[in-house]
Amino acid sequence: MQKSPGAVLVLGGARSGKSAFAERLVTETGLSRHYIATGRAWDEEMRQRIARHREDRGEGWETHEEPLELAARLNDVAREDRAVLVDCLTLWVTNLMLEERDIAAEFAGLVEAIATMPGRLVFVSNEVGLGIVPENRMARDFRDHAGRLHQRLAALVPEVYFVAAGLPLKMKG
Amino acid sequence: MQKSPGAVLVLGGARSGKSAFAERLVTETGLSRHYIATGRAWDEEMRQRIARHREDRGEGWETHEEPLELAARLNDVAREDRAVLVDCLTLWVTNLMLEERDIAAEFAGLVEAIATMPGRLVFVSNEVGLGIVPENRMARDFRDHAGRLHQRLAALVPEVYFVAAGLPLKMKG
């Protein structure tokens, strides 16, 4: 199996502190800091969430907005002297579903792209599979996709954390 | 308290990789492999999930379908030279509720049955209590039942794992 030497996956629930922890992982590298935001500001609530994330992050980040072409964008942004934070994979999955992309092909493309990518890569994603089965079919498909992506990435990258209440639990590494 | 020497409980969310991990626990015993499927193929989506599980599992398993009489079936199947995977307890709980069985009596029966059972037993179950309180009363009752069953089994068996992103976290053992 391919391994991605400089990559880490940070999982956690809503407001678990996973983004702040991921930002610390980036900052402590001392590399130049890049942020790939996958979220789309499609309503006022989402705009506020994005603005709050940006404010929490503080100065010193170069931000790239990329709702869909994540592998291609990572290919452009990742370099030996850079640390890249992707926040978050679950919004990327949402966007892929809304655009009716081929999910399996997209996941394969991402996994292939990052396997040999230079620099430090930090992926943030929401764990969404620990509640009651959703009544909505699309929500069930979404959590299946998210779960499969997490499994694939967790097998690929050398470090995985689960964050709760701002506290990281190392699952791998 | 009774202890079940050869049993293990594997908890995890949807698409967490818990079944694949449980299958590895069975396979690594080298014993003959038995699979008790509690799910009922009541619609096309469920039929697909069951078929995918069977495919993921691969060859070399003897499959038993048992939606309700789990303790009795385990009594028939479990033997010193066998490893038995039960996938999953949450579907069994769902079936008990739909049949309006006495849940407390059923749980007591299962716990009593497995306390002295030979061979290796691996129970897979969905953790469903980490989302927002469901609006639906039956869903609330379901997660209460599932949570209570997990507590009882976790107290009984010597090994418990929580699986996320395909990675097992040992909670006990």
Added chain:
Amino acid sequence: MQKSPGAVLVLGGARSGKSAFAERLVTETGLSRHYIATGRAWDEEMRQRIARHREDRGEGWETHEEPLELAARLNDVAREDRAVLVDCLTLWVTNLMLEERDIAAEFAGLVEAIATMPGRLVFVSNEVGLGIVPENRMARDFRDHAGRLHQRLAALVPEVYFVAAGLPLKMKG
């Protein structure tokens, strides 16, 4: 940052055994046992849940009902020779939201109050952010509030546990 020397946060899902574990933390101190119940018995189901909790707890507890003024009540109850269990923070957050209190101010008040509080304090709270994003706006706000409160308390107190299937996982301490 302020530290609360005698405080502990116990997180877990529904029916995870978090209350029973928190009660053991209190009992093992040997101090006099106080229980602050934040839940309101607004319907029959809630009355039953409260009664069951009380029964599970057993004898030897002094119970205080406090749905809203948690910091003030803790100031009254906490003493060097007492162990105080607050069960649970998520119901307190629910009550604050229903009363349209200033959530940020209430959280700041609680954090300030407990930073110098004597005796043993055990806070139980539901982790609710690990399911699908709720469709209901109030539910989304609720899980955001709960998540932020957990992060603040987890940074403040020296011990944090995550409980699943009755088994505590130490996240901090």
